[in-house]
Amino acid sequence: MDLANWHEYLKIREKEIEELLEKLLSDASKNNSEDTPSRENNDFADTASELVDSERINLEILRLKEGLAEIRHAFHKIEHYPERFARCEKCSKEIEEARMKAKPWARYCIRCKEQIERTKKVK
Ligand SMILES: [Zn+2]
Structure with missing residues (x-):
């Protein structure tokens, strides 16, 4: 793939992530603002699983935002360098093409990436 193709590919991925993020953000705000209806069987297990759910959504939102930042970094590179x-x-x-397809915003080759992950864990 040449740069124009990568650019287009990144645009598609960016749009996907933005749409997903929008959906999750509206889910998250629904979770926060919705009045919890009094249930007949108001057991703790239910409340706990709801908490886990909104925590999971928040984590996912964070992950998507990071993804978007990475994609913008990739656009910046295409434009300037x-x-x-x-x-x-x-x-x-050169980063392996298979890796670039899975993660077109990848900054490091798989070897360096693994090295970085390892040093992070040591810290
Ligand atoms: Zn490398």
């Missing part, structure tokens, strides 16, 4: 796109920001080797 096209020669660096699809190249590892650490070792500047």
Whole structure:
């Protein structure tokens, strides 16, 4: 794929994430504002699972926002440093195409990525 293709591909992924994010945000606000109707069987298990649910939504929202930031970084690279796109920001080797397809905003090759993850865990 050439840069124009990647750009288009990123646009599609960006739109997908934005739509998903919008949906989750409206779900999250519904969860917060909705009056909890008094249930006949108001047991704790129910409340607990609701809490887990909104926590899960919040985590997902965070993950999507990070994804969007990464995508914008990729657009920035395409625009300003096209020669660096699809190249590892650490070792500047070309990033595997399969990896780029799964994650077109990837900054690092799989090797450097694994290294970074490892050092994060040590901390
Ligand atoms: Zn690398």
